[in-house]
Amino acid sequence: MSRRIVLSLTAAVVVLGGAGAFAFAQAGERSPSLAHSTARYAAPVGERDGSLTFTTDVTSSSGVKDVKVLAWPADSSFAERGLTAKDMATAEPATCKPLNEDTVRCTYKVAVTTTDAKASPRGAWHVAVLADAKNGTTTLNTKAADFTVA
Template identity: 70%
Template sequence: MSRRVVLSVIAGGPVLGGAGAFTLVHAQNQPPALTHSTAHYIAPEGARSGSLTFTTDVTASSGLKSVKVLAWPANSTFAKKGLTAKDMAAVESAVCKPSGGDTEQCTYKVAVTGADDSPRGRWHVAVLVTAKNGDTTLNTKAADFTVA
């Protein structure tokens, strides 16, 4: 092996090692991520209540502190002014269970009664995720459903 190749390998080792450490630190500093978000709406009928079930997979390297969920009509004031993390502060939380690695599957389920009072049309599900390290992710349109 030539001396030049040996020096290149020796010099390249710390560079690659440094890049790997950067990648690891960068991955740990990622905000929480949502995937596979779905909403399933069942309208109430007669005396039977309906339901809204929202599920999502949340990945947070530092772990989850909270997952807040809010269903909102697409033609509401939130559509005009925008939904903020402050708007999400007092809403209900999803229940989360570990599903492997840094990921948890979170489910929010609520009974729906009085559908005549609910605005008809498209609705969005907003999600505010807070990780244990304080990082947050707000997705104002994580999933959609329709109230007919």
């Protein structure tokens, strides 16, 4: 082989290898994804508290660092101005358990007292989720699930 062909092949291998490494690095920077999100609201009955339970599966190739959850009424100010990651800073954390190497199942459960239920707006509610991955990327889904307060 001539020296020119060898240099061209070497350059091609370096370029393709670099492109592959770049693609691999970019794949590792993907934001977390949410799947199978559900919310279940049970109103208090008599002396017994009700509850709100939210569950979602969060997948991130770098691992999940933190998941925060916020339930909000559909007719609140968030509907007008939009919910942001900054709004989620004080949201409560979900409890997450591994499903497999890249996915955790996160659950948020809170008791709903009779006093809470009386003070809560009636109608449609949304559940917002902020998922932080270990690689620093985040995902905010402001309407991951819905429920109704009757």
